[in-house]
Amino acid sequence: MSVKTRRTAEGTAVASSAATAPAPATAPGTPSTGPITREELQLASRNHAMPMEMLRWPVTPVGMHYLLVHFDVPRIDPVSWRLNIAGLVDHPLEYTLPDLQQRERRTHAVTMECAGNGRSRLEPRPMSQPWDQGGVGTAEWTGTPLAPLLLDAGVSPDAVELVFTGADRGIQGGVEHQYARSLTLAEAMSDDVLLAYEINGQTVPPQHGYPVRLLVPGWYGMTSVKWLQSITAIDHSFDGFQQLGSYRYTQNADDPGEPVQRIKVRSLMVPPGIPDFFTRQRAVGAGPVQLSGRAWSGHGTVANVEVCVDGAWEQAHLEPPGGRYAWRGWTFTWIATPGSHELACRATDSTGQTQPETAEWNYQGMGNNDVQRLTVTVKE
Amino acid sequence: MSVKTRRTAEGTAVASSAATAPAPATAPGTPSTGPITREELQLASRNHAMPMEMLRWPVTPVGMHYLLVHFDVPRIDPVSWRLNIAGLVDHPLEYTLPDLQQRERRTHAVTMECAGNGRSRLEPRPMSQPWDQGGVGTAEWTGTPLAPLLLDAGVSPDAVELVFTGADRGIQGGVEHQYARSLTLAEAMSDDVLLAYEINGQTVPPQHGYPVRLLVPGWYGMTSVKWLQSITAIDHSFDGFQQLGSYRYTQNADDPGEPVQRIKVRSLMVPPGIPDFFTRQRAVGAGPVQLSGRAWSGHGTVANVEVCVDGAWEQAHLEPPGGRYAWRGWTFTWIATPGSHELACRATDSTGQTQPETAEWNYQGMGNNDVQRLTVTVKE
Structure with missing residues (x-):
């Protein structure tokens, strides 16, 4: 495969129909010196922090690991669910959940942190999920290594990045999209990257990405795409909202900034x-x-x-x-x-x-x- | 046993040493017409709401059921843990976790709701856990019925109430105490009251009361005492903070009001x-x-x-x-x-x-x- 046409990572289901987003009461992203808003309180209630006393546990109990859900938790039928590997690959592949469970099985204890952890401590305060310091947790994730699947698919030498798309759909930054993030081929081929289907010895629960999530140890949590549906090899840098419009170290609204990647000490x-x-x-x-x-x-x-x-x-x-x-x-x-x-x-x-x-x-x-x-x- | 002396429900571990509580930045309990406070944001982050899309599940996945923890989640060693039944009983009893697990086993699907659910929708807004509407969840709880244990202990005819005390300790309303709530003998003897050790077929996780919690179907969640340590039969109405100082329908700070009990439609x-x-x-x-x-x-x-x-x-x-x-x-x-x-x-x-x-x-x-x-x- 050497087609050089520019490809987007979105399939039919991800078609970017620009919805008319309702006008927000407070502009998301705009830093505020004012009091906590209703929107922030609402996000703090639905996105769960790990209470600090849970640091007593070396492995965070399920339900106490931090949780950030951009849109809604989707209810996925494991029987009809498929993972597709497509785009610039020699052999487009489709996996069922048992297909993945029958492959090599590996478990990593991984500390995961939300990139926005500590946000509400900033002044002025960016308008988004208002973490204090509880956006963190450690879990024993079990799954199959990603690299052998990519080798099976035969990613083209023209591929630059892999786009990981989840089943969760909503509006952010005025753009309707399914949650999607990319990794370079080298990052994705790293030996420690898993497609995870168990947490702490149990089936991954709906809120953590059932049936399968990406797991990229050492990176902030936005990288570990939940409810994974497709992996698409593309010949350019992914320009989706969650890659270019969010998760950037920037100084103002117009600053492209630098990408947020690995977890700081x-x-x-x-x-x-x-x-x-x-x-x-x-x-x-x-x-x-x-x-x-x-x-x-x-x-x-x-x-x-x-x-x-x-x-x-x-x-x-x-x-x-x-x-x-x-x-x-x-x-x-x-x-x-x-x-x-x-x-x-x-x-x-x-x-x-x-x-x-x-x-x-x-x-x-x-x-x-x-x-x-x-x-x-x-x-x- | 017919001793008529007034007994308190607290054992040695619950001795009520009045701590010097640090002065709160905002008076808890005092209703406010002002903006959301830092204290409310902090509580909203650590006490988990059920996101509304989780209503799609007939049984709420563990980790998405609402969670309110008054003090800290205690880390309990199941080997040294004991449940004591004491006070006005003929036979004070002590149970290990296996003792309880070997007794009659029953499972109930129970919808549990926090008594404070909907609080942040009030105007003026009482200063406490600022629930919108997500303080709810449904779980399949498994445990052993309480009534047979009370029959084994032989509760005295002089007993009026049973006090259920948890292992969680802290300060509320300026009073240092272990979390404790009472039921009348008739309420406690109800056939549907369980001592629960499993949720949704799994061991109850730390945050939901491991190893054993009380479960009182139909009542607001504060009744179902977590991290249960003791059940004490007393000859008067329990006057602990969580019974008389909180969970009351009142109109002002001095109104004794009426107790909050069963869940409203x-x-x-x-x-x-x-x-x-x-x-x-x-x-x-x-x-x-x-x-x-x-x-x-x-x-x-x-x-x-x-x-x-x-x-x-x-x-x-x-x-x-x-x-x-x-x-x-x-x-x-x-x-x-x-x-x-x-x-x-x-x-x-x-x-x-x-x-x-x-x-x-x-x-x-x-x-x-x-x-x-x-x-x-x-x-x-």
């Missing part, structure tokens, strides 16, 4: 003590307190975690790594004295990157890995 | 068409549209569901009941014409109760079962 702490229901402020008993948390990076391994108590940084103890793509536990013993204290943690990865003490602003609120700070009250 | 609709990511506004194609949804009541069976299109109410078609305690599906064929339309649905139960068209305000924002309204845009 981050650490989080289990809030010690007990919470107040409404404020979530913490009350802790005086004496030795075992602080703990987890740290991760999509760029390398976790090299160091430090804990800060009232402004003084100290080394935390790193637990053994939990797997190449999974977060790493850390602990720190704090001698808590009565009064109010500020706790913080920060990680550094093997590439030397560390978390910034103050958030680095960008227009879409992407990749904010600023240091978590907690104020706790220690009782006598 | 309600119906919800799957939003038709496709959503805009940020606003969740819906775009629908012209022509026949199958509207669908589900309806439930803790007071009786669902007798009727009506659908309203642009102000005109019509009968919906009721699907066969899905079980005594589970929601009932309904459908309605709407001929969608281009333009903007308002859709609504309302249910009536076998006791004659129906949903109000406008929300009935109360101080804590409890039991708001007002009619759901959706504005959709129909394309040519």
